[in-house]
Amino acid sequence: MTTPTMTHPQFDRLIEAARRVGPVRAAVAHPCDRFSIEAALDAAEMGLIIPVLIGPRARIVHAAEEAGLDIGKLVLIDTPHSHASAARAVELVREGKAEALMKGSLHTDELMGAVVDSVTGLRTARRLSHCFVMEVPGRDEPLIITDAAVNINPTLADKVDIVQNAIDLAHVLQFPEVRVAILAAVETVSAKMPSTIDAAALCKMADRGQITGAILDGPLAMDNAIDPEAAAIKGLHSPVAGRANVLIAPDLEAGNMLAKSLSFMAGAGAAGIVLGARVPLILASRADSVDTRLASCAVAVLVAHRKLTGERLLGA
The missing domain is CATH 3.40.718.10 (Isopropylmalate Dehydrogenase)
Structure with missing residues (x-):
């Protein structure tokens, strides 16, 4: 995993606030490259999310092994392709088994298409x-x-x-x-x-x-x-x-x-x-720094906890 630089002190406050309230389960849709797997692992290591990886098992395992990343402790749900990954990630939220949705290596339009579906989505x-x-x-x-x-x-x-x-x-x-x-x-x-x-x-x-x-x-x-x-x-x-x-x-x-x-x-x-949507969506970018990716997850955690509890979560 990548060590965060933490060059943004206001983001530090968001991350610490999210860590205090505890992690939320995040459905990670189609994390089939080093970037998306690493982003999920970094956020998990910081105590922000509990990732559930959803995608083609062989591709995810291969990408993790190539990057030297250990995903052995994470739940991995096998799907045949990216459209199925998006649909299953959304379904996991609808089943109450995830409180946030995180984009992996699929195209944003694929994930958003599953989210906004009028019948099975999260609108x-x-x-x-x-x-x-x-x-x-x-x-x-x-x-x-x-x-x-x-x-x-x-x-x-x-x-x-x-x-x-x-x-x-x-x-x-x-x-x-x-x-x-x-x-x-x-x-x-x-x-x-x-x-x-x-x-x-x-x-x-x-x-x-x-x-x-x-x-x-x-x-x-x-x-x-x-x-x-x-x-x-x-x-x-x-x-x-x-x-x-x-x-x-x-x-x-x-x-x-x-x-x-x-x-x-x-x-x-x-x-x-x-x-x-019913839950916050994290759309990480390859160009994001590590602390920016973590801050995105932290914001999602705070939003998710507000939806669940209605409480004010940041300290004065």
Whole structure:
């Protein structure tokens, strides 16, 4: 296994909080390469998850042996191929035998297809959406960015669930105050820019109690969402402008580029999770550092325990 570097102190806090509440059983779908097996073993070694490996037994055993990884103590459920792995992982959750779902070496679309199946999947009344919990150098609290991986071109109705999922996650992570910026290229409403109209509608919906648990403002451009001086120069006066800790991107492309720019140009850590299903989904990437992978698992553990107990899990 890989030794984590732990270069992100805010992630350390998440990992320790998850370790305190104890591991959850995670169905690991199709872990047929070194990366996915190692990710599951690292999280297990840290006391975050109890992995159940689901996939072609011969391929998993061969990949583990080639990488020198010991999976002898893990439960391994044999399936013939990746589609069957995804379906069986979802079934394990439906049977109450797993509290989280973790992507292995199959394509994300295969896993999500099994998750959103209208008959056998894990859908709830809430739309699924992806959140990055980011530790950005120079910030004293995490930053949530959504949606950067699931909803390509969300409608206003989709954005209501995307925003609410992010707010709920912020409460699980015990943000003292949840300040949501609905991002656009400008901070004024323009009929020529649909994202600004959506932003204004979302803020009004929050005023009317259709979105709860946070303060919303938008449209806000990126600079005046996170920089107090930029917000002051533009004459923006709100509890959110310049102080946002949740950023709602107008579409997947914008969210993905924003998150990856912070990761690869500013050295930010990005723990990813999919919300809105019966259980949290961990979508690890090959490019993730070890501590980022562990932080993703930690966030999933905290979300899973909140679903099971309703308790606040992070220390003051």
